[in-house]
Structure formats: structure tokens, C-alpha cells
Amino acid sequence: MTSSLLPEDVIALAQRVVTENAAAGRKLALAESCTGGLVCAAITEIAGSSAVLDRGFVTYSNEAKREMLDVQEDIIETFGAVSPATAWAMAQGALKHSDADVAVAISGIAGPDGGTDLKPVGTVVFARAFRGEEEINAEQKLMDGKTRAEIRRQATLVALELLLP
Numbered sequence: 001m002t003s004s005l006l007p008e009d010v011i012a013l014a015q016r017v018v019t020e021n022a023a024a025g026r027k028l029a030l031a032e033s034c035t036g037g038l039v040c041a042a043i044t045e046i047a048g049s050s051a052v053l054d055r056g057f058v059t060y061s062n063e064a065k066r067e068m069l070d071v072q073e074d075i076i077e078t079f080g081a082v083s084p085a086t087a088w089a090m091a092q093g094a095l096k097h098s099d100a101d102v103a104v105a106i107s108g109i110a111g112p113d114g115g116t117d118l119k120p121v122g123t124v125v126f127a128r129a130f131r132g133e134e135e136i137n138a139e140q141k142l143m144d145g146k147t148r149a150e151i152r153r154q155a156t157l158v159a160l161e162l163l164l165p
Contacts, residue, residue, distance in 0.1 A: 029100035087095025087127035
């Protein structure tokens with residue numbers, strides 16, 4: 001049992017993220033929407049996290065995505081806030097506004113409301129961007145959690161996996 005408010009599986013994975021990125025000399029940035037800062041919170045639970053975590057952006061509203069990460073309004077209007085295009089723009093914006101080598105963005109529908117037939121509750125999009133690379137790495141997943149907390153926990157675990165070197 002840890003003294004953290006976060007689940008043990010999240011803390012264990014965050015420990016790997018900090019240890020492995022420190023060894024690789026990589027700096028990280030996060031652009032979080034539906035996770036509301038949980039990924040950054042998990043990383044900062046780990047002693048030594050300041051060696052790897054440059055910064056995190058909690059951009060829950062569309063306005064915050066535009067203002068803090070330079071996500072273009074037409075991307076959100078055309079594809080929606082929960083889309084690979086928006087998540088990719090969020091990850092790119094996190095790199096632009098940080099000194100990080102890699103950025104991960106998370107946007108999703110944690111519920112219990114807000115889902116549609118095309119994007120049901122539990123739909124979460126992840127994007128990872130590396131400084132100096134143009135390749136798009138974005139993926140939409142359907143979390144199988146039954147509660148808002150479980151969906152957010154699962155999304156946090158996926159994001160942490162994406163931060164491993």
C-alpha cells in the first residue's frame with residue numbers, strides 16, 4: 001500500500017516512466033483534458049520526477065486548448081475535441097510551449113454524460129509527439145471502465161505507457 005491517493009498500478013508505472021526517462025535523458029510534457037492532470041500527478045508522486053517532467057497543461061475546455069496549446073479552432077470545430085486531429089495538435093502545442101523531448105496528449109469522454117453513438121462514454125484519444133519529428137502518432141481507444149474514475153484511471157495508464165522510452 002502506498003501513501004498516495006493514486007492507485008498502486010498507476011504509481012508503479014509512473015515510477016518506470018521517471019526512472020527510464022531519466023536514464024534516457026528525456027524531458028516530458030503533458031497536455032491533459034479528460035484526465036485533468038492525473039498523469040502529471042502520478043509522475044510527480046515519484047521522487048526525482050523533476051529530472052524528467054518539464055510541464056503539464058490541463059486544457060479541459062476548448063478555449064484552453066486554443067489559448068494554451070495553439071489548437072486551431074477549425075480543428076476542434078471540424079473534428080471535435082475528442083479526435084486524433086485535436087489530440088495531435090495538443091501534443092504539438094505542448095512541445096511548442098515546453099522544453100520537452102516528447103509530449104503526450106489525452107482527450108476523451110469520461111462520462112457519465114457526453115457520449116454519442118460515434119463517440120460513446122469511454123472514448124479517449126491519445127497522441128504522442130517527439131521534438132523534431134513530423135510523424136503523427138494518435139490513437140482512439142474505448143476504455144472499458146464502468147465509472148468516470150475507472151475511465152480516467154485507464155486513460156492515465158495508457159498515457160504513462162506512451163511516455164516510456
